Amino acid sequence: xxxxxxxxxxxxxxxxxxxxxxxxxxxxxxxxxxxxxxxxxxxxxxxxxxxxxxxxxxxxxxxxxxxxxxxxxxxxxxxxxxxxxxxxxxxxxxxxxxxxxxxxxxxxxxxxx
Amino acid sequence: xxxxxxxxxxxxxxxxxxxxxxxxxxxxxxxxxxxxxxxxxxxxxxxxxxxxxxxxxxxxxxxxxxxxxxxxxxxxxxxxxxxxxxxxxxxxxxxxxxxxxxxxxxxxxxxxxx
Numbered sequence: 001x002x003x004x005x006x007x008x009x010x011x012x013x014x015x016x017x018x019x020x021x022x023x024x025x026x027x028x029x030x031x032x033x034x035x036x037x038x039x040x041x042x043x044x045x046x047x048x049x050x051x052x053x054x055x056x057x058x059x060x061x062x063x064x065x066x067x068x069x070x071x072x073x074x075x076x077x078x079x080x081x082x083x084x085x086x087x088x089x090x091x092x093x094x095x096x097x098x099x100x101x102x103x104x105x106x107x108x109x110x111x112x113x
Numbered sequence: 114x115x116x117x118x119x120x121x122x123x124x125x126x127x128x129x130x131x132x133x134x135x136x137x138x139x140x141x142x143x144x145x146x147x148x149x150x151x152x153x154x155x156x157x158x159x160x161x162x163x164x165x166x167x168x169x170x171x172x173x174x175x176x177x178x179x180x181x182x183x184x185x186x187x188x189x190x191x192x193x194x195x196x197x198x199x200x201x202x203x204x205x206x207x208x209x210x211x212x213x214x215x216x217x218x219x220x221x222x223x224x225x226x227x
Contacts, residue, residue, distance in 0.1 A: 033215075035217075040122075042217040042219040043215075044217075045214060090155060092156075100161075101161050102146075103158070105155060106154070
């Protein structure tokens, strides 16, 4: 079974703090993705990576950065958290070049006070 | 910019009834995915539709894809309470670096009533 894990299920941070969300997958997938999910808006892609040290902006990258130093790990960084970044964050992974589904982690519910 | 629209956004239905969820998208694509999300849980893959006319069925759910109409449907037959969840469609478009990017609809929250 594909397993995608995220470092925290719930996180509470203060405005201006630097926040790290970590995602690890165990299926040797090339592609990894970060989404945020907000009511009524579905999932919106923040960043994705198709290889180690490679990253591409998604639809809403402002206020976020990412890091992929190892194939299995993809980190989302909020340099200076703001209240409008309160959301559910979902990580996903998939095989490259294959019309394969994305496998999602359990999500991190981030609250910024 | 690719837009993916689902309707309805909210659906209450009686057990035993049939209904269809629609997913329209605005640009050419021949790959479409359906996911299910239970409250407080992550997304679970239901179907992958890879060509025009593709039809997939699993239990009481059947998904189809019409790429010419840019439309996918998720049909529910004889609904049961266990099908209560939020259903998302997602359209696949190629991105740089060969990673395929998904654009999601807003989701359809389905409640099946006894």
